[in-house]
Amino acid sequence: MSLIRDFLDMPNDSTQKTVIVATLLCLVCSVLVSGAAVALKPIQAQNKALDKKKNILQIAGLMQADKTVDELFSQVEARVVELESGDYAKDIDPNTFDARAAAVDPTQNVVLTRAQDIASIKRRAKYATVYLVRNAQQQVEKIILPVSGYGLWSTLHGFMSLSSDANTVTGFGFYEHAETPGLGGEVDNPQWKALWSGKQVFDEQGNIALDVVKSANPDSPYEVDALSGATLTSNGVKNLVHYWAGAHGFGPYLEKARSGGEL
Numbered sequence: 001m002s003l004i005r006d007f008l009d010m011p012n013d014s015t016q017k018t019v020i021v022a023t024l025l026c027l028v029c030s031v032l033v034s035g036a037a038v039a040l041k042p043i044q045a046q047n048k049a050l051d052k053k054k055n056i057l058q059i060a061g062l063m064q065a066d067k068t069v070d071e072l073f074s075q076v077e078a079r080v081v082e083l084e085s086g087d088y089a090k091d092i093d094p095n096t097f098d099a100r101a102a103a104v105d106p107t108q109n110v111v112l113t114r115a116q117d118i119a120s121i122k123r124r125a126k127y128a129t130v131y132l133v134r135n136a137q138q139q140v141e142k143i144i145l146p147v148s149g150y151g152l153w154s155t156l157h158g159f160m161s162l163s164s165d166a167n168t169v170t171g172f173g174f175y176e177h178a179e180t181p182g183l184g185g186e187v188d189n190p191q192w193k194a195l196w197s198g199k200q201v202f203d204e205q206g207n208i209a210l211d212v213v214k215s216a217n218p219d220s221p222y223e224v225d226a227l228s229g230a231t232l233t234s235n236g237v238k239n240l241v242h243y244w245a246g247a248h249g250f251g252p253y254l255e256k257a258r259s260g261g262e263l
Helices: 002-009 015-061 070-072 184-188 188-192 231-245 253-260
Strands: 075-080 109-111 123-125 127-134 140-150 154-161 169-176 209-215 223-225
Touching: 015 070, 015 075, 015 127, 015 140, 015 169, 075 169, 123 127, 123 188, 140 169, 140 231, 154 231, 169 184, 169 188, 184 231, 209 231
Parallel strands: 209 223
Antiparallel strands: 075 127, 109 123, 127 140, 140 154, 154 169
């Protein structure tokens, strides 16, 4: 009590009292902020998972106003793929696996060479989660792949949806990026995203043919019109599609799917 009394008796403008008050205020605020962060962490994780499900459903064209996200997501099956082999990794839980965290873990990632890294991501996880949309007969109708790559200012993260032929694009879009609004930010424009539907990723010889070009031929199965005034972002989108459809991305998995492998 004497310490408290001595503290209260100090002049309000004394340096010692000012330092003590500031220190106590910082400690109280730190405890409050830390407590709030711990208490809100489960809610944040739940909201993050819900947002991810919404993005997958939107890319797959499955959103319905009269049903909840969880009801709609019951059509979707998550599977973890070993990218090098293209096989499913049956011992990894897709509900807990975090590819973005694994990509920065030296024990779980692959560092890409300059020649390999056309999407400018530097490294990727050894595994990735794909999402399969099944019909009432449990047949796969769509394959949804996570994709990422560098544009002009940022790494774009999104999903590409393919039909069961593992070739025809049925949906494409990004849920995270920092491209210039009105220019590269037009990757969010519904009209531009709609241009991707029906395009083919691979030609008849199995080569990656999908391209983002200026003044694209709308009748071409392989061309998507580039974003006006956003050449570098457009090139980044093309490069990330080519990377993830290629040998160092989902190429082995998609090749097996096109050949009638397990889905």
